[in-house]
Amino acid sequence: MKLLRHYRILSRPLVLLVAFLFMSFTTDKVNGVAPAKDQTIMIALLLDTSNSMDGLIDQAKSQLWRIVNEVAAAKSGDGKQPNIKIALYEYGNDGLSSFEGYIRQVSPLTEDLDVLSEKLFSLSTNGGNEFCGYVIETSLNQLAWSASNADLKMIFIAGNEPFTQGNVSYELACRTAKEKGVMVNAIYCGDFADGITLGWKRGAELTGGAFMSIEQNNKTVYVPTPYDDQIAALNDKLNATYVYYGASGEYRKEQQISQDKNAASYGSANIAERSFCKSSHAYKNSSWDLVDAAKDNEKVIVETKSDDLPKEMRTMSMEQRKGYIKQKSEERTKIQVEIQSLNKKRQEYIFKNTPQSSKDKMLDASMMKAIKEQGSAKNLKWAEGC
Numbered sequence: 001m002k003l004l005r006h007y008r009i010l011s012r013p014l015v016l017l018v019a020f021l022f023m024s025f026t027t028d029k030v031n032g033v034a035p036a037k038d039q040t041i042m043i044a045l046l047l048d049t050s051n052s053m054d055g056l057i058d059q060a061k062s063q064l065w066r067i068v069n070e071v072a073a074a075k076s077g078d079g080k081q082p083n084i085k086i087a088l089y090e091y092g093n094d095g096l097s098s099f100e101g102y103i104r105q106v107s108p109l110t111e112d113l114d115v116l117s118e119k120l121f122s123l124s125t126n127g128g129n130e131f132c133g134y135v136i137e138t139s140l141n142q143l144a145w146s147a148s149n150a151d152l153k154m155i156f157i158a159g160n161e162p163f164t165q166g167n168v169s170y171e172l173a174c175r176t177a178k179e180k181g182v183m184v185n186a187i188y189c190g191d192f193a194d195g196i197t198l199g200w201k202r203g204a205e206l207t208g209g210a211f212m213s214i215e216q217n218n219k220t221v222y223v224p225t226p227y228d229d230q231i232a233a234l235n236d237k238l239n240a241t242y243v244y245y246g247a248s249g250e251y252r253k254e255q256q257i258s259q260d261k262n263a264a265s266y267g268s269a270n271i272a273e274r275s276f277c278k279s280s281h282a283y284k285n286s287s288w289d290l291v292d293a294a295k296d297n298e299k300v301i302v303e304t305k306s307d308d309l310p311k312e313m314r315t316m317s318m319e320q321r322k323g324y325i326k327q328k329s330e331e332r333t334k335i336q337v338e339i340q341s342l343n344k345k346r347q348e349y350i351f352k353n354t355p356q357s358s359k360d361k362m363l364d365a366s367m368m369k370a371i372k373e374q375g376s377a378k379n380l381k382w383a384e385g386c
Contacts, residue, residue: 048159055217092130131166163199174206252288279336
């Protein structure tokens, strides 16, 4: 009996520990906390495309790859890299339907950065009515926002008219965002004090988001480096490792080249930014590239019809196909490592040669400040200098 009593006394702490761990696990599930490996950064960019916003759109086009690269540098608490999904809306454009509040979903939340780039570069401005509450509510209803509390979910809305315009209350829209765990970050294009007067600061505060002002007509500052041409040359080699498949594969391959050209239209520094992105986990093309697709499911190499492959692969045996894709994958990895090494030197050069004042009041700097501050609450971290 003494032994039994002694066993019972010793076992109580163990029982309590097991119960505590079980309750902690189930509580995390109830609260929707996902494992860090599943963590996602979701960003909806709502851009005013009325007449006065040419400068804003130009900043967005010229800074897309810089923004993506900085977001992609994030790491979860366990050191893993989160997924990245970005959506794009335009609003306030007379060319859009008045019945839909002069709002258009340009792209849903997507990991396909080439599609996002193509859509962004298709935007043009045209005078209209800017309904902030309407576009916020629309993006909340249309986009596939995650239900996980571990994910960072953000709206960035940029414009220069009163936040109060339209028949959809911005206060109700922002409260809905807060209920969904989505933070609204308001970027007023103009004087900071005017943004407060026109309701932009109030909109951000309702969700715990950030209020910022930018000078939309400022031009993006590029710092040419000794490494840009080398990175551009490696980008051409990188493109040669992409092997299209499927009905739209050939078009998507051409689209990749087109977005290189769009980036290059802003200079060698910008194509270097895009090239670095293409060397990172953020650039995924499993829907049309056999190398990426085979990493997810090797069966796609065997299952793809010959007619849906590049000409050089159509007469290959299945073993030859596998060998060819393996070769391209190894080539890609090697090139990506070279790009990343050169980009590290490039960033060090830029840091030393960029006037701090030129970084202020720009779209990318404003967005990244908010992303990093709000990401810290989700246990996301960025290396110093990123």
